[in-house]
Amino acid sequence: MDLLLILKAVVISIIEGLTEFLPVSSTGHMIIAGDLLQFNDDIGKAFEIVIQLGAILAICWEYRARLLHVTRGLGRDPAAHRFVANLFIAFLPVAIVGLMFHKAIKAHLFQPFTVAIAFIIGGLIIYWVEKRRAYRPHIHDVDEMSWRDALKIGLAQVLSLIPGTSRSGATIIGGMVFGLSRQTATEFSFFLAIPVMFAASGYDLYKHWDVMNIQQAWVFLIGFIVAFFSAFIATKALVRFVASHSFMVFAWYRIAFGVVLLIYYQADLFQAL
Numbered sequence: 001m002d003l004l005l006i007l008k009a010v011v012i013s014i015i016e017g018l019t020e021f022l023p024v025s026s027t028g029h030m031i032i033a034g035d036l037l038q039f040n041d042d043i044g045k046a047f048e049i050v051i052q053l054g055a056i057l058a059i060c061w062e063y064r065a066r067l068l069h070v071t072r073g074l075g076r077d078p079a080a081h082r083f084v085a086n087l088f089i090a091f092l093p094v095a096i097v098g099l100m101f102h103k104a105i106k107a108h109l110f111q112p113f114t115v116a117i118a119f120i121i122g123g124l125i126i127y128w129v130e131k132r133r134a135y136r137p138h139i140h141d142v143d144e145m146s147w148r149d150a151l152k153i154g155l156a157q158v159l160s161l162i163p164g165t166s167r168s169g170a171t172i173i174g175g176m177v178f179g180l181s182r183q184t185a186t187e188f189s190f191f192l193a194i195p196v197m198f199a200a201s202g203y204d205l206y207k208h209w210d211v212m213n214i215q216q217a218w219v220f221l222i223g224f225i226v227a228f229f230s231a232f233i234a235t236k237a238l239v240r241f242v243a244s245h246s247f248m249v250f251a252w253y254r255i256a257f258g259v260v261l262l263i264y265y266q267a268d269l270f271q272a273l
Contacts, residue, residue, distance in 0.1 A: 005219060008037045012044075013051045013223040017230025020055040021190060022238060023126065023169030023250045024257075028115040031163060032261065035112070043216060049204045050220045054227035056197040059190050061228075062235055079143055083191075089147050090154035090171075090188075091195045097158050098200070110163050116261035118164030123254030129173050130246045137181040142188050145180070152178045153188065157196070164258075167196065173247070182242045190235065 015033050019026040030048055034040035039047070060067065073080030098105075139145060156174025160167035168189045175185030 006222060008039050009047065009219050009223045010226050011037065012039060012047070013054070013226035014230045016048070016051045017055050017058070017227040017232075018234045020052070020227075020231055021059070021168050021193065021235050023122070023166050023172055023247060024254060025115070025119065025122070025164050025166035025169065026055075028119060028164035028166070031110060031115055032112065045204075047216075047220060047223055049201050051223040051227035052197060052201050054224035055231035056193060056201070058228045058231035059193055059235060062232060063190065082145075082147075083143065086142075086145055086147060086150035087192060087195060090150040090157065090192050091199075093151075093154040094157045094161065094196060095199060098161055101161070102203075105161055105163075112261055112265040114162065115164035116258045116265070118162050119254045119258030119261065122165055122169055123251045123258065126169070126173055126247050126251035126254065129176055130248050130251065137176070137179055137184070139180045139184055142184055142191070144184075145188065149175075149178060149180070153180075153185075153192070157192070167193065169250075182247070183239070186238060186242050 012030065012033050015029050016026055019029045031040075034044050034048075070077075070080045070083050074084065139149065153171050153174050156170050156177070157167060158170075159165050159174075160170040171189040171192055172182075172185045175188060176182060180188065
């Protein structure tokens with residue numbers, strides 16, 4: 001048993017679980033972590049797919065009662081129909097753009113320079129949104145959302161295709177810009193993650209199926225479990241946090257982390273420029 005490999009798997013799984021649903025970009029952290037730990041080969045990419053599934057299943061478990069209620073209400077409950085329709089509408093933009101530009105994004109944007117700049121810009125946007133004096137949310141529950149609200153958030157989510165932007169950050173902050181309360185925007189971001197991440201993980205799993213190694217199954221299993229529990233803890237903590245705090249701490253974190261990345265990778269960045 002390779003203890004070093006296990007340690008790398010645990011560290012990366014914790015990073016995935018803790019950052020996936022926070023507005024700090026799990027993809028950006030995973031790129032950096034994979035680079036530093038030298039775990040960014042084909043096996044490492046396949047491992048990331050597995051732990052992403054672990055993270056999203058944590059959301060399914062946390063909101064299992066709501067998801068079961070919606071499932072049972074399909075066919076007879078208008079609220080359940082509206083909920084599913086809104087998720088589908090919000091999912092469409094990123095699905096279409098992602099399929100169209102997936103290869104180009106993977107080839108050109110998955111690099112430290114892009115991640116660092118996206119971290120800083122995302123932090124500045126969060127700072128601006130939180131400092132707006134005119135912020136007066138008029139939607140305080142996911143069931144109050146219209147299809148137009150869902151479409152706007154779906155369009156904002158497209159920005160998350162840029163590594164370092166953060167899917168949850170784009171949807172939460174986008175939701176706040178379009179009138180959702182922090183709690184509602186956060187909750188809808190969680191629900192929207194389910195179809196988006198299952199679709200993305202399924203597509204990536206299909207693309208990387210040939211590198212799946214049964215001999216490394218135990219590493220994948222450990223990563224899956226660690227990502228599940230760390231994501232479960234992170235989501236519960238975030239829900240409690242937004243009940244009485246702004247996202248300003250994440251703005252400062254993103255800016256500081258982006259600057260650190262620019263300094264750390266300065267040699268590569270100058271070449272990229």
